[in-house]
Amino acid sequence: MGESTATQTLAARTLQEIDQERVLESDWGGGRSPFGVSWAKFMMWIFLASDALTFAGLLSGYGVARLHSGTWPRQGEIFNLWVVATMTFLLICSSATMAMAVGAARRGDRGAAVRFLALTILGGLSFLGMQAYEWTHFIREGARLTTNPWGVPLFSATFFVITGFHGGHVTSGVLYLLAVTVRALRGRYSAEGVEIAGLYWHFVDLVWVFIFTLLYLI
Amino acid sequence: MERSGHGGYKVYILTWFWLLVITALEVSITLVHMPKVLMASLLILLALMKVVLIAAYFMHLRFERLSLVYVAVTPLVFAVILFFALVPDALRIPGIR
Numbered sequence: 001m002g003e004s005t006a007t008q009t010l011a012a013r014t015l016q017e018i019d020q021e022r023v024l025e026s027d028w029g030g031g032r033s034p035f036g037v038s039w040a041k042f043m044m045w046i047f048l049a050s051d052a053l054t055f056a057g058l059l060s061g062y063g064v065a066r067l068h069s070g071t072w073p074r075q076g077e078i079f080n081l082w083v084v085a086t087m088t089f090l091l092i093c094s095s096a097t098m099a100m101a102v103g104a105a106r107r108g109d110r111g112a113a114v115r116f117l118a119l120t121i122l123g124g125l126s127f128l129g130m131q132a133y134e135w136t137h138f139i140r141e142g143a144r145l146t147t148n149p150w151g152v153p154l155f156s157a158t159f160f161v162i163t164g165f166h167g168g169h170v171t172s173g174v175l176y177l178l179a180v181t182v183r184a185l186r187g188r189y190s191a192e193g194v195e196i197a198g199l200y201w202h203f204v205d206l207v208w209v210f211i212f213t214l215l216y217l218i
Numbered sequence: 219m220e221r222s223g224h225g226g227y228k229v230y231i232l233t234w235f236w237l238l239v240i241t242a243l244e245v246s247i248t249l250v251h252m253p254k255v256l257m258a259s260l261l262i263l264l265a266l267m268k269v270v271l272i273a274a275y276f277m278h279l280r281f282e283r284l285s286l287v288y289v290a291v292t293p294l295v296f297a298v299i300l301f302f303a304l305v306p307d308a309l310r311i312p313g314i315r
Contacts, residue, residue, distance in 0.1 A: 027285070034283075034285055035282075035283060035285050035286045035289070036282065036283040036285070036286065037282065037283075037286060042286075045286060045289050045290060046289070048290070049289055049290065049292060049293045050293075052293035052294070052297070053293050053296060053297070056293060056294075056296065056297030056300055056301075057300065059297070059301075060297065060300045060301045060304055063301055063304070063305075063308070064304045064305070064307070064308040065308075067305065067308040067309055068308040068309070076248065081245065081248070085241065085245050088241055089238065089241065092234060092237045092238060092241065093234070095234075095237075095272065095276055096230055096231070096233070096234035096237075096276075098276070099230040099233070099275070099276045100227055100230055103226075103227060103230065195278075198276070198277075199277055202272055202273075202276045202277045203277075205272060205276075206269055206272045206273065206277075209265050209268045209269055209272070210265060210269070212244075212265075213244065213261050213262065213264075213265040217244055217245075217247075217248050217261050218257070218258045218261055218262075
């Protein structure tokens, strides 16, 4: 009995010794935002992290398929590298104009923000147009999801799935940016809203860096 | 210096410029004959440089807290683990299902 009282006193003393104010002031103590960003921006980052894992799965699958098959068609002889380089160029430019739209929105310059957003959308649409051209060319040469004339069926399968999934991301990005632009034109937008849309757009560009390197160059 | 580089376009234009330079380098590397492994390592290194540039300046990660940077980097670590976990299986009896 005496022992349990001693434990209780000890527990009470330990509680007293914890300075509640200091706990709340610490980053992870509950009184602050540990990531230092608003919930909306943080949710976009969480979404991008999970989306990055989807692409990681697809690209790892591609790597395994390619390592396992032993031979792989020479992409340089099948795809026009200059078309793909131009697509990369377009996406990098649209990322730059997106960053500038965010900068303009932060300064409160709505006109400039809308103009840069429109340029970004134009870049995205041109990218999609060139991808459509590339797919058409590839399909006309006989490539299908399960077969192709170059002997390794997984070559066209991984190509269609990965670039298709990325193209889908560009398409949704264009729609997302269109919505943001329309809202900006009506004056119903916030600098942070533009920034969050920008995070998504830059992520699509970032994924393309890997796709460009792994699917076309290596 | 402007606080966290948000004000001017200069940072974005510089980032854009270096991204294009690295892309040009990548394309020229594929035109030069060299061992496959060396080419692949060079290309992956250049790709990582581009990714860091985009994340740090276009996505402002350089001006965010370290905890948010960890959130962004974690998937990349998992991606590398995922790939290397699958490699032994992929290399077993190549060309045979």
